[in-house]
Amino acid sequence: EPEVTQTPSHQVTQMGQEVILRCVPISNHLYFYWYRQILGQKVEFLVSFYNNEISEKSEIFDDQFSVERPDGSNFTLKIRSTKLEDSAMYFCASRITVNQPQHFGDGTRLSIL
Amino acid sequence: QKEVEQNSGPLSVPEGAIASLNCTYSDRGSQSFFWYRQYSGKSPELIMFIYSNGDKEDGRFTAQLNKASQYVSLLIRDSQPSDSATYLCAVNMRTGRRALTFGSGTRLQVQP
Numbered sequence: 001e002p003e004v005t006q007t008p009s010h011q012v013t014q015m016g017q018e019v020i021l022r023c024v025p026i027s028n029h030l031y032f033y034w035y036r037q038i039l040g041q042k043v044e045f046l047v048s049f050y051n052n053e054i055s056e057k058s059e060i061f062d063d064q065f066s067v068e069r070p071d072g073s074n075f076t077l078k079i080r081s082t083k084l085e086d087s088a089m090y091f092c093a094s095r096i097t098v099n100q101p102q103h104f105g106d107g108t109r110l111s112i113l
Numbered sequence: 114q115k116e117v118e119q120n121s122g123p124l125s126v127p128e129g130a131i132a133s134l135n136c137t138y139s140d141r142g143s144q145s146f147f148w149y150r151q152y153s154g155k156s157p158e159l160i161m162f163i164y165s166n167g168d169k170e171d172g173r174f175t176a177q178l179n180k181a182s183q184y185v186s187l188l189i190r191d192s193q194p195s196d197s198a199t200y201l202c203a204v205n206m207r208t209g210r211r212a213l214t215f216g217s218g219t220r221l222q223v224q225p
Contacts, residue, residue, distance in 0.1 A: 035212075035213075042216070043213075105156060106158075
């Protein structure tokens with residue numbers, strides 16, 4: 001069964017550094033999402049992406065965040081200047097149409113020191 | 114504020130019993146509803162989805178939706194210890210957002 005793949009599985013970064021999280025959505029999916037889950041808390045929406053542009057973003061997704069689909073297969077989340085509170089699991093998800101279920105990748109655990 | 118509410122649990126049931134997990138949502142115009150299972154340290158895994166009022170069955174799982182009461186539930190029949198996990202209710206709300214709004218999850222413990 002096709003899967004959403006995310007790399008790396010674990011990223012450790014010094015505060016203030018830039019980090020890029022990578023995702024390969026399922027190949028025929030058109031809608032892409034990033035979510036995060038701080039330890040012990042809810043899964044929270046960050047941003048959605050469709051037709052090569054952001055379609056929605058949450059209040060969490062401020063100017064330090066950006067997303068890109070550089071080559072038609074990868075979907076990346078960049079955090080420009082990481083803060084301690086950015087430590088979380090980051091999940092990429094994709095779906096084929098807007099009302100179909102989203103399928104999640106295994107996540108990247110981001111630890112900011 | 115648009116919310117999805119779940120009892121955090123833990124809900125403890127003996128092996129072989131029916132586990133009943135509940136979820137309420139605040140946006141009356143919500144259109145699609147999903148149940149995900151999440152093991153500790155892992156990603157959400159889709160279990161069921163439901164769009165229309167009534168019941169939808171898939172194997173040991175039944176999702177129930179009542180839009181008038183803004184209530185969605187998940188029944189797990191013949192519960193197994195491997196079903197022990199956190200169950201996340203997620204909703205596509207009407208208010209311009211196609212992303213999912215998640216509840217905080219209900220932790221299910223199935224006792225052997």
